[in-house]
Amino acid sequence: MPVVDYRGGVLDFRLGIDQGTSASKTAAMIWDWLKQPGRDYDALVLPNGINFGQMLTEHDQTSADSIKGREQYNLAFNTTVMKRPCALWNAQYEFEYFGDVLDEDISMNLSGDITVKPPNVAGGYVYQVPRKGFGPLKTRVIRVTAGKMPAWLVLFHELGHVKQYFEAGDAQWKIRLGDTNKIEADNLDDHEWPMCRDIGIPVRKHYKHNIFGFESIRKTYSAPTKAGAWKAASSKTLRVQLEADLKAEADRNAVDKPATGIYHAPGI
Ligand SMILES: [Zn+2]
Numbered sequence: 001m002p003v004v005d006y007r008g009g010v011l012d013f014r015l016g017i018d019q020g021t022s023a024s025k026t027a028a029m030i031w032d033w034l035k036q037p038g039r040d041y042d043a044l045v046l047p048n049g050i051n052f053g054q055m056l057t058e059h060d061q062t063s064a065d066s067i068k069g070r071e072q073y074n075l076a077f078n079t080t081v082m083k084r085p086c087a088l089w090n091a092q093y094e095f096e097y098f099g100d101v102l103d104e105d106i107s108m109n110l111s112g113d114i115t116v117k118p119p120n121v122a123g124g125y126v127y128q129v130p131r132k133g134f135g136p137l138k139t140r141v142i143r144v145t146a147g148k149m150p151a152w153l154v155l156f157h158e159l160g161h162v163k164q165y166f167e168a169g170d171a172q173w174k175i176r177l178g179d180t181n182k183i184e185a186d187n188l189d190d191h192e193w194p195m196c197r198d199i200g201i202p203v204r205k206h207y208k209h210n211i212f213g214f215e216s217i218r219k220t221y222s223a224p225t226k227a228g229a230w231k232a233a234s235s236k237t238l239r240v241q242l243e244a245d246l247k248a249e250a251d252r253n254a255v256d257k258p259a260t261g262i263y264h265a266p267g268i
Contacts (some may be wrong), residue, residue, distance in 0.1 A: 001002040002039040003084075007046030012091035020154040024198035027156045030163055030191060036144040039166050042086040044076050046133045051093040053154040055161035085165050087158040092149050098144040098242070099202020125250060129260050138255075140255070141241045141262055147202040153195055160191030 007012055020027035034041075046052070050072060052065075058081070060066035069088050074080050125141035164187060165173050176183055186209040193203040241249075246262060255263040 002035065002037065004040070005042045005043045005077075007042070009048065009091065013043055013089075013155075014088070016091055016152045016155045019150075020156045020195075023152070025197045026155075026191060026194035026198055027152070030156055030159050031247050033163055034159060034166075039162075041162050041165075042077070042084060044086055044088045046072055046088055046090040046093075048090075048092065051090050052088070052112050053089040053090070053093065053158045054088045055085060055165070056082060056088065057085045057156045057165060057170075057173060057177075059177055067102055085162050087155070089151075089155045089158055091151055091155075093154055095149050095154075097147055097149055097202075097204045099196075101203050102250050104184045124265055125227060125246065125262055126255060126265055127241075127262050128255060128257075130258050136256060139245065142243055143243050143246055145206075145243050147196075149201075150199075153192070156195060157187065157192050161190070211266065215222075 011067070019059070021031050033039075040266065054065060054069045056066060056069045070080070070082075072088060073082065075085055099115045125143060126138040127141050128139075129137045130136055134265060161183070164176075168176055188204070188207060197204045208236060243264065250262045250264050251257065252264040253266050257263070
């Protein structure tokens with residue numbers, strides 16, 4: 001059995017593991033994989049109010065997140081030296097995120113970029129604002145679903161990183177840390193998405209697609225620069241809409257009505 005030094009809440013940690021392994025075959029796979037000999041790591045259950053999940057190694061020294069994590073590590077273990085990886089987790093921490101992009105004409109890429117066909121494609125959703133003396137201003141609506149990430153899944157996301165660490169080995173991991181976006185993308189692909197599918201909740205395409213990411217995407221990816229590609233410009237030319245809200249708001253087949261709102265453009 002590997003060495004696991006628990007700090008701050010063995011019971012919470014065990015409950016989190018039990019929840020995960022009983023709900024998801026992927027979580028059970030991760031847990032079985034980590035139980036093999038030689039996969040030694042620490043688990044730190046964070047105090048109330050310290051809400052994040054993280055996986056740290058000795059190589060993580062400088063990023064704002066790792067400084068925040070190491071502070072908690074130092075408090076709990078009374079040392080600044082990390083002799084093995086540590087999964088930091090809070091049993092109360094759940095977060096909202098947005099998931100699947102539902103419009104086939106629009107895809108949200110792993111980079112966080114959005115690729116979209118030109119606006120007002122028949123059959124798509126548009127947000128329309130009437131203008132005096134001009135035709136209405138119409139903008140495409142990106143439809144997404146929303147989900148809440150359960151605490152046990154946050155734990156298994158971090159354990160997924162622990163698994164990645166041992167798969168790479170310490171020297172390779174140090175190199176991999178030069179591209180944390182790739183580490184996250186692989187962790188979503190290999191671990192988080194299968195767990196979400198196991199229990200039937202939306203997948204988030206990018207690890208920054210939490211509720212803060214939702215706002216930043218709404219602000220950032222907005223105006224068309226050339227056909228087929230939309231890039232940052234103004235916040236007035238694109239809307240990101242939760243599917244649940246859209247269903248209540250969209251007035252199907254009524255585009256060009258003289259009112260502001262979301263409409264479903266008629267198909268051809
Ligand atoms: Zn991660």
